Amino acid sequence: MCGIVGFTGHQAAAPLLLEGLKRLEYRGYDSAGIAVIDGDTINVAKVSGRIANLCEKTHDGADTPGSTGIGHTRWATHGAPTDLNAHPHLSNDGKFAIVHNGIIENYAELREELIAKGYTFLSETDTEVVVHLIEMYYKGDLKAAVMKTTSRLEGSYALGIVCTDDPETLFVAREHGPLILGIGVGENYFSSDVTALVSYTKNVIYLDDGEFAELSPDNVTVYDCAGRAVEKKISRITWNVEAAEKGGYEHFMLKEIMEEPGAVKAALAPRIHGSDLKLDDFELTAEQLRDVRRIVITACGSAYYAGCAGKFAIESLCRIPVTVELASELRYADPIIDEHTLLIVLSQSGETADTIAAMKECKRLGAKTIAIVNVVGSTIANLADHTLYTWAGPEIAVATTKGYTTQLAVLYVFALYAARRLGTIDEQTYSALLADLHSLPKKMQQTIDMNHALPELAEKIRDRQSLFYIGRNTDWAVSLEGALKMKEISYIHTEAYAAGELKHGTIALIDDGQPVIAICCNDRLMDKSISNVVEVKARGAKVIAVTFRGDTRAVAQADDVIFVPKVDPLFSAALAILPLQMLAYYVAIANGCDIDKPKNLAKSVTVE
Numbered sequence: 001m002c003g004i005v006g007f008t009g010h011q012a013a014a015p016l017l018l019e020g021l022k023r024l025e026y027r028g029y030d031s032a033g034i035a036v037i038d039g040d041t042i043n044v045a046k047v048s049g050r051i052a053n054l055c056e057k058t059h060d061g062a063d064t065p066g067s068t069g070i071g072h073t074r075w076a077t078h079g080a081p082t083d084l085n086a087h088p089h090l091s092n093d094g095k096f097a098i099v100h101n102g103i104i105e106n107y108a109e110l111r112e113e114l115i116a117k118g119y120t121f122l123s124e125t126d127t128e129v130v131v132h133l134i135e136m137y138y139k140g141d142l143k144a145a146v147m148k149t150t151s152r153l154e155g156s157y158a159l160g161i162v163c164t165d166d167p168e169t170l171f172v173a174r175e176h177g178p179l180i181l182g183i184g185v186g187e188n189y190f191s192s193d194v195t196a197l198v199s200y201t202k203n204v205i206y207l208d209d210g211e212f213a214e215l216s217p218d219n220v221t222v223y224d225c226a227g228r229a230v231e232k233k234i235s236r237i238t239w240n241v242e243a244a245e246k247g248g249y250e251h252f253m254l255k256e257i258m259e260e261p262g263a264v265k266a267a268l269a270p271r272i273h274g275s276d277l278k279l280d281d282f283e284l285t286a287e288q289l290r291d292v293r294r295i296v297i298t299a300c301g302s303a304y305y306a307g308c309a310g311k312f313a314i315e316s317l318c319r320i321p322v323t324v325e326l327a328s329e330l331r332y333a334d335p336i337i338d339e340h341t342l343l344i345v346l347s348q349s350g351e352t353a354d355t356i357a358a359m360k361e362c363k364r365l366g367a368k369t370i371a372i373v374n375v376v377g378s379t380i381a382n383l384a385d386h387t388l389y390t391w392a393g394p395e396i397a398v399a400t401t402k403g404y405t406t407q408l409a410v411l412y413v414f415a416l417y418a419a420r421r422l423g424t425i426d427e428q429t430y431s432a433l434l435a436d437l438h439s440l441p442k443k444m445q446q447t448i449d450m451n452h453a454l455p456e457l458a459e460k461i462r463d464r465q466s467l468f469y470i471g472r473n474t475d476w477a478v479s480l481e482g483a484l485k486m487k488e489i490s491y492i493h494t495e496a497y498a499a500g501e502l503k504h505g506t507i508a509l510i511d512d513g514q515p516v517i518a519i520c521c522n523d524r525l526m527d528k529s530i531s532n533v534v535e536v537k538a539r540g541a542k543v544i545a546v547t548f549r550g551d552t553r554a555v556a557q558a559d560d561v562i563f564v565p566k567v568d569p570l571f572s573a574a575l576a577i578l579p580l581q582m583l584a585y586y587v588a589i590a591n592g593c594d595i596d597k598p599k600n601l602a603k604s605v606t607v608e
């Protein structure tokens with residue numbers, strides 16, 4: 001996953017490109033570069049490392065004059081993060097420069113063909129085959145050359161291209177990679193993400209797969225896969241650049257944790273209509289729901305763990321079998337999916353390659369699909385039969401927080417909506433659960449407000465080599481996500497375990513002083529959860545319990561207790577995860593970790 005930007009207008013392009021790349025650094029940050037047309041030459045500056053290195057090398061763009069250019073920030077897939085492998089890449093004749101997000105899967109054979117035809121490669125990247133193909137096919141018509149080139153490509157690409165024959169034109173192409181056009185006055189832009197555009201314009205066009213576009217300072221033309229000009233809707237971005245800034249918090253992650261009550265409210269509000277629930281722009285009738293014989297939830301990472309939590313609500317209320325499948329496994333599992341399968345796809349970015357692939361495989365097998373995603377116009381959103389946006393706003397920190405809890409909120413809405421239409425719950429149960437759902441944003445805020453001692457708790461565990469997270473049922477699902485949060489930002493090894501399973505082996509690892517975080521937020525199973533706390537305490541564990549305020553059972557046994565307001569266990573994950581996100585944050589702070597850009601990670605994994 002990388003980030004690409006482009007600008008064409010009447011002011012210096014380089015400083016704008018650099019600013020745009022800074023806002024895309026979360027997509028990948030191991031090398032970066034810009035290419036700007038100056039007269040009949042293309043000036044290219046590219047470096048390994050962060051954007052800051054590129055700003056330093058170009059004196060904030062002053063050394064790269066010109067008013068039309070492209071930029072790229074990279075998360076390496078083919079070829080190490082070096083200056084030579086950094087984008088943009090130039091054609092041998094110096095007429096073209098290109099930036100690319102995605103993977104060209106047939107690049108090896110194309111590279112051989114091009115070398116045999118005398119083209120010289122400077123990098124190890126898959127991308128470089130594209131710029132040489134364009135040079136090879138170019139006969140004076142850039143659109144024709146790009147279309148011929150992309151017809152040879154297999155894999156995923158969002159391409160930005162400049163050509164010295166058309167010094168004011170940007171040309172872009174999209175296949176399985178986000179690409180958004182920014183519509184300005186006397187200037188136009190493209191980017192992988194609106195975050196890089198919203199400072200300059202709130203009017204955007206989301207390109208779809210197979211589409212191309214030509215941008216000049218005063219004109220934007222979009223072409224379909226056959227090269228015909230098409231009309232595209234101009235969307236209006238509703239949030240401003242500050243929303244994508246840190247808002248006064250030290251890190252995006254903390255800002256986004258603090259935003260969670262509001263984000264969940266934004267996810268719920270448009271779907272709660274008095275005593276009824278609605279699913280945006282589509283309905284599911286009882287007959288359609290009764291035709292669903294199984295529900296498969298698929299996702300990766302935290303989105304998968306959100307699915308693990310949402311499964312309990314859907315199964316318990318709708319009485320439809322639900323399985324939660326890792327997308328990277330599902331796509332190759334030869335799954336038993338048919339027209340009676342409802343596939344729910346969870347993704348914050350909407351661009352996760354494994355999730356997209358699994359979704360396509362299930363669609364091919366006949367599944368009906370609902371996407372629950374945050375990024376408007378993302379690939380997964382466009383692929384789905386129906387899309388329920390989580391409306392979390394931009395999530396910049398690599399470690400998701402509001403992306404996860406808003407996915408939970410939408411899953412809960414779906415569960416309650418479907419159960420009511422299926423008649424699998426009575427009106428009294430429905431009303432009680434609807435009230436609990438409605439109360440989540442307030443109770444999330446209370447959870448944040450009542451847990452100010454987490455930095456001290458973080459000090460107690462920050463130097464541990466490993467941490468265990470245990471829970472039952474919905475609490476187990478929370479333990480999975482809580483463990484991942486700690487792992488991915490503090491780099492402490494953690495293991496999440498179904499509490500009832502500990503005695504079948506893993507408890508051998510519990511020795512004196514071993515911290516165990518026990519989630520005890522399921523009323524129905526509280527006694528069982530407490531017995532697991534006693535079990536690990538007997539082996540010397542130091543237990544941090546997460547439990548309902550006012551419930552004293554865990555207090556009697558645990559060494560430290562984190563409280564959350566009481567809510568139905570089916571929805572408790574949305575509360576219990578908050579202190580675990582904050583605990584991970586404070587441990588990472590105490591250990592001096594890079595909070596928003598953890599090592600080896602990127603925000604959107606658009607490669608396999």
Ligand code: AGP
Pocket residue numbers: 300301302303346347348349350351352355398399400401403488601602603604605
């Ligand atoms: C979350 O903290 C991780 N960064 C990662 O597991 C993420 O949830 C996963 O890559 C899925 O991303 P998506 O929701 O954008 O599809």
